[in-house]
Every structure is written in C-alpha cells, then in structure tokens.
Amino acid sequence: MPDPLVSARHLTKRFGDFTAVDDIDFDVRAGEAVGFLGPNGAGKSSTMRMIAAVSPVTEGELTVLGMDPAADGPKIRARLGVVPQEDNLDEELSVYENLLIYGRYFGMPKATIDERVRELLSFAQLEERRDSRVEPLSGGMKRRLTIARGLINQPDMLILDEPTTGLDPQARHLLWDRLYRLKQQGVTQIIPTHYMDEAEQLCDRLVIMDRGKIAAEGRPLDLILRYSTREVLELRFPVGTQERMAGRLEGLAKRTEVLPDRVLLYTDDADRTSVEVAERGIVPEATVSRRSTLEDVFLTLTGRSLVD
Amino acid sequence: MAVPAPLRVVEAGARVYRRTWRGSVISTFLNPVLFLLAMGVGLGTLVDEGRGNTELGIAYLTFLAPGLLAATAMQTGAGDASYPVMAGIKWRKTYHAALATPLGVRDLVLGHVGWVTVRLTFVTVVYAGVMTLFGATTVAEGLLAVPPAVLTGVAFAAAVTAYTANLQRETGLSTLFRFVIVPLFLFSGTFFPISQLPDAIEPAAYATPLWHGVSLCRNLALGLPFEVHPLLSVGYLGLWAGVGTWLSIRVMRRRLVV
Numbered sequence: 001m002p003d004p005l006v007s008a009r010h011l012t013k014r015f016g017d018f019t020a021v022d023d024i025d026f027d028v029r030a031g032e033a034v035g036f037l038g039p040n041g042a043g044k045s046s047t048m049r050m051i052a053a054v055s056p057v058t059e060g061e062l063t064v065l066g067m068d069p070a071a072d073g074p075k076i077r078a079r080l081g082v083v084p085q086e087d088n089l090d091e092e093l094s095v096y097e098n099l100l101i102y103g104r105y106f107g108m109p110k111a112t113i114d115e116r117v118r119e120l121l122s123f124a125q126l127e128e129r130r131d132s133r134v135e136p137l138s139g140g141m142k143r144r145l146t147i148a149r150g151l152i153n154q155p156d157m158l159i160l161d162e163p164t165t166g167l168d169p170q171a172r173h174l175l176w177d178r179l180y181r182l183k184q185q186g187v188t189q190i191i192p193t194h195y196m197d198e199a200e201q202l203c204d205r206l207v208i209m210d211r212g213k214i215a216a217e218g219r220p221l222d223l224i225l226r227y228s229t230r231e232v233l234e235l236r237f238p239v240g241t242q243e244r245m246a247g248r249l250e251g252l253a254k255r256t257e258v259l260p261d262r263v264l265l266y267t268d269d270a271d272r273t274s275v276e277v278a279e280r281g282i283v284p285e286a287t288v289s290r291r292s293t294l295e296d297v298f299l300t301l302t303g304r305s306l307v308d
Numbered sequence: 309m310a311v312p313a314p315l316r317v318v319e320a321g322a323r324v325y326r327r328t329w330r331g332s333v334i335s336t337f338l339n340p341v342l343f344l345l346a347m348g349v350g351l352g353t354l355v356d357e358g359r360g361n362t363e364l365g366i367a368y369l370t371f372l373a374p375g376l377l378a379a380t381a382m383q384t385g386a387g388d389a390s391y392p393v394m395a396g397i398k399w400r401k402t403y404h405a406a407l408a409t410p411l412g413v414r415d416l417v418l419g420h421v422g423w424v425t426v427r428l429t430f431v432t433v434v435y436a437g438v439m440t441l442f443g444a445t446t447v448a449e450g451l452l453a454v455p456p457a458v459l460t461g462v463a464f465a466a467a468v469t470a471y472t473a474n475l476q477r478e479t480g481l482s483t484l485f486r487f488v489i490v491p492l493f494l495f496s497g498t499f500f501p502i503s504q505l506p507d508a509i510e511p512a513a514y515a516t517p518l519w520h521g522v523s524l525c526r527n528l529a530l531g532l533p534f535e536v537h538p539l540l541s542v543g544y545l546g547l548w549a550g551v552g553t554w555l556s557i558r559v560m561r562r563r564l565v566v
Contacts, residue, residue, distance in 0.1 A: 015566070054407055055566060074410040082408040088401035092328055101320045105409035107310035153409075 003066060004029050005157050005188055006051055010060035013046045020046040022212035023060065028157075028190060033183050035203035036192040037294075039302050042209040044192040045085075048159055051190065052082050065156060078106060081155035081187075085162045087146045091135040095126055095145055098134060099152055106153045113152065120148040123178060140171030147178070157188040164198055176201050196294040206294070210302040220294055227300050228292040229254050231270035235263045235277065235284040245282065252276050266292070313411050317419020318426065320406075325427065336431050339380065340438040347499065348372045348444060364501075366530065373444035374453040374529040375498040377435050378460045378521035384431050385461030386489050388424045389468035390481045397473065403564060413561040421466055421553055428461035429454070445529060453529035456542070460521030463545045466552025467517075473559040497522045517548050 004027035013021035021043040028034050036044045049055035050062055053069035053076040062069060064076045089098050096117060103113035121127045124144040129137065134145065143163070150158060163179065164172040179202055183189060193199055199206055200220050208216045208223070216223060224230075233253070237245045239261070246258045252273055253265035267273040270289030277284070311319070329336075352368035355361075364371050396403035406416055435457075436450030445453070471484065495505065496518035502510055513519050520541035527534050534541075 052408060054404075074412060077408060078410045080408070084401075084404065084408070086401065088405040090324065090400065090402055093324060094327075097323060097327070101323055102405070102409065104311070104316050104319055105406055105411055107313075107316065107410065149405075 002030055005065055006190070007063045008047075008060065009062075011047070011050065011057065011062055012059035013043070013050060013055070014058045019212050021050070024209075024212075024214050026207055026214065026217065028188060030156075030188055031183075031186050032205060033179075033189040033191065033203045035199040035206045036190065036209060037194060037196070037199055037206055037298060038192075038209035038215075039194065041211075042302070043212040044209055045161070047209070048161060048190065048192050052080060052159055053077050078153065079156045081150035081153065081158040083147050083150040083158065083160045083163065085165065087142045089134050089142060089146060089149070092133065094131050094133055095121070095137075096130045098145065099149055102149045103152045108153065116152055116154070120151055123151075123181075124148040125174070138171075140167050140174070143167060143171070143175065144178070147175070151182075151187075155187065157190065158182065159190045160192075162193050162195070163191065163202075164195070165193075172198075196298060200294050208298065208301055215301045216297070223297045224292050224294065227297040229266040230268045230292060231266075232290055232292050232296060233265040233267055233270040233273045233277070234288040234290070235265065235282075236261065236286040237263065237284055245284075248280060248282055249277065252280075264296075266296075313415035314418035314422055317406070317411065317416055318422040321419070321423030322426065325423075335384075336434055337438070340376070340435045343376055344369065344373060344438065344442045344444065347376075348442065367444075369442065369444045370530065371526070372499065373439040373442070374449070374525040375522040377432055377439065377450075377453050377457045378525040379493050379496070379498045379518060380435055381428055381432055381457040381461030382464045382492065382518050382521065383489060384428055385424060385463070385465035386468045386485070388427060389420075389465040390472050390484065391478070393420070393469055393472040394475065394478055394481065397560075397563060403560075407564060413564060414557050417469065417553060417557045417560055420469065421462065421549075421556070424465040425458060425462050428458045428465075432457040432461070449529040453525040456521060456524035456528060456545075459542065459545045459549065460518065460525075463517050463521070463548035463552065466549045466556060468552075470552055470555035470559050473556060473563055492516055492518045517545055520544050 006028040008024060008026050010023050010025065011021055012019065012023050024047070036047065038044050046055065050057050050069065051064055053064060053073040056070060065079055067076050069076055090101070093101070099117045099120065100110070100113055103116065121130055124147065126141060126145060126148065129141065134142065137145070147160070147163070160179070164175050167175065179189065189202070191199070191202055203220065205219055206217065206223060207214055216227060218226065242258050242263055246256055246263050249256060249263065249265065253267045255266040257264040257266070265273055274287055274289055348369035352372065355368040360368055403416060407413065432454045436454055439445050439450045440447050468484065472481065475481065496502070496513055496516050502513040502519060505513060514536070520536070523534065523536060524538055524541050526532065528538065
C-alpha cells in the first residue's frame, strides 16, 4: 500500500489553555474522499488548518504529502488546493483576474494559467462569466469559482471546508456532481462538514470528531451499522406525554430515545415494530418509519445538546 | 525561473489597481491641484505680500510645493496600509487566501510594501508634474523631490501596516488619521517652518518622520541649506521603513498564522 498523503499521530493543537485538537491519529490515502464531521468547535477547522500548513502543530506528528508542514510549508501548499468555508475572493476583480492572480501566487506562467482557466471555467460552468466582476455573482457561482481557484495548481489533494453551506438545492447538486468528477480523476479530497447528506454523498470514509477527539471512524454504511440500527421508527405523541409513552414502549426496540417532540425506536425492521406498537394498543399522532442515517450516528456520538 | 514570491504580490497589487485606480483618481490628481490652488496661490499671495517675503526668501508656492509632496506621500502610504490591510486580514480575507498558496507572511508583507512603493512613485511623479504646471518648481526640482517623498511614504506605510495588523476593529484607523496623520500633516513643516512652533513643541517636530521627509524634499529640490544632515534624515526614514516592515511581518504572523 502506498504511503498515506496525510498521516497524523498524537496530533494536538492548543490555543493557550484551550485544547482544540486533542491527541488524534488518522490517515488519508491517495484517491480517498474523507469527511471530517463534528459539531462546531469539535476541532475540524484546526485540524484542516494544520494539514493545509497554515497553522503550526502544537504537539504530535503530522506529515502531509510526505513532508513536515513546519519545515516544508510552501512546498506542501504548492501541491494543495484549499477551498475555505467563506469565499475569500477579491470581489472587485473579474472571475478571470481572481484565477490569474491566484495562479501567479503559485508561480505559474501566464500561458499555463490561461490554459488552465479555460478548463476550470468549463468545469465550474462559469465560461460566460469570465470577465464579470465577482461581487454581483450568485452564491453558487462564487462557491464554484472558489473551488475552481483551489484547483488552479492541479493539486494532489483538495481541502473543501463546508463546500455547500448556504447554497440552494440545485446549486448543491451541481457542486456535488463536480466534486464527484474530481474524485474520479483521482483528486484526494478532505471535506470538513456538518451536513450529513453532504458527507454521505461525497465521502468514502468519515472521521467523526467531538471535543477535539475522534469519536468514530469508518465508511458511512459501517458507521450506521455499528452505531445505529438498520431502521428507525419515529412516533409523535401529544406534547408532555412522551416520557409516559416511552415507558409503555419498553422492549420493542434495541434502543429508545425520547426527544421533546418525538420518541425514536431504533430497530432492524421499523414496519414490524410499528405493528407491535399497534398491538400494544398505542396510537401515536404520527408515525414515520425510515432507514437509519448518518445523522442518527452523529447525534448518538456527539449528543443532542446545542454547541455554540 | 519562477518570479520571486514577494514580486508576485506586487504584481497582484498592480492588477487590482488596474481595476480600481478610478476610485483613487480624485485623490491622486485633484488633491495637488486643490491644495496648490488654495494654499499655494490663494494663501501664498497674502504670505508673499507680508512677512513671508523676507523670512522665506522664496515664493510661498515654491516653499509649499515640495513639502506638500512629502506630506501627500505620507497620506498615501498610510492610507494604503490601513483599510486595504484591514480588508486583507478581516473583511475580504484575501491575505488568508494568499497564505494558502506557497506564499508566506514575509512574502505577503514585503510584496505589500513593495507595491505601495510602486504606487507612491506613480502618485508623487504625478504630483511633481502638477507642481511644475503651477510654476512652483521646475521639472528637475520636482523630480529631485520624488525619491525622498517615496521614502517618506514607505516609512509611513511600513509603520501603519504594523499598526493595522494589530487592530481588531476599524475604529483604530480613524483614530490614527485624526490624531496622528492630520496633526503631522499640519505641523511638520509642510505649511510653515517649524521654527514658528512654540519652543516647547519644536523639538517634537524633529522627531516626526514627516519633518525629515519635508526637509529632504524641499531642500534637495530647491537647493536650500539643510538644518539636519540629509543622510541623517534618510537614515531616520529608512529606520522607520525597516523597523516598520520587520514589525509588520511579526505582527501579521501572530495574527494570521495561529
């Protein structure tokens, strides 16, 4: 097996007394799309910034593309593409000028950049906007431009921070399609996100982080099987009666979770469980039977309390 | 051979300027015209008819123009090191974008100061041209004042970059202009010799970089005697530029590489 593109051992990041990343180990292999999931403040962004060689490692070992970010930052960054969470484009400039200046930052000759820009504008469906100023473009277009900019240097690895946050469904699907094509071209992707659907769409493997630690790691389906059941039955009862009802549901599911507005029954066959509920003479206001999702895994592992 | 990293930042500055120069055209071309008209010609006529005639020994417009060149360079340098730097760090975050490429903080700061130097050269040459059109100086006199004016601007650009990189909010920038740049503009020998200042304040004027800039521009251009050795003034401005740049790199690194 070839050496991993990213390898972290006991990786730690502290800001003063606060430990943002707490002694974590992980690898990213060539061609993989790895998602980093976690609530706000879980340590995803700090981990990404260390991988991108823009934030020094506090403790532990990190190699990126076989190099040490502390010693070879510029060399590593030359082979990475970074798409930050916020589009930090120069909005006064045109689409083309943004790509040109960025390419020049990488030391690329103008002729090479021009050729690359043609490919990227077609990839990002921005050909007709080549000479438009960036400022009036839609959110989806700016996002695609930021991604195109991150690809200007033909990176070996792309770091995409929350790629589709704030986009409408059409724009998201277009972007997912583009990212899937990149993956097929062999571009390794690291995708920190807290959108489960995005993680499920884009990632071969997930690393779930919580409070600076890795809470779980694996393929999406494996994580669901390991941390949840195949299916979930959601029962809605009148407000205030959930707890009492939950008592009457005991023994029907592998795990029962009481939420403010619903009771969740984790089971392998939601329809059968639904029948068993009815047999006990329990009539909920509404019933939903569905497959387990990553969201169930995520909430099981990281808890339901709000992190600000 | 790839272009050295700081030069890539200078190039980016030029490309942005090519798009945005229209916004600064007023301050670049119109300000010298307005100031030379109001102060040089308008006020100058009164000065020349009064005590200024004997005390300055030259027309007030001629006295004013090279000093104003230095003061304008200061304002341009400080201006380019304030809001645009804040935008790079905080508003548009274009510095963060640049740092995701092979560029480092040092390249970014050197490139920024380098680009401001290019722009200062452009602005001061235009200003010198306007001075000549007004008959304040000859072409040669005007051009002689350009290098020290650029140095003055760079000294301020470097120091103000370090100051801006340390700011959390933009209110610190208006404070800087209100309480530092404008008083310097008025009281550093641009409009009248600092010997006119109260004796208690006069020594403080010698400590300001702008006074040295004004002294170099005026005395070099007009061939007047220097109060302080010109190399000392050049060294002093160079020190501000050098220490300012070094500090900018340090502060910017602390701010952006966390």
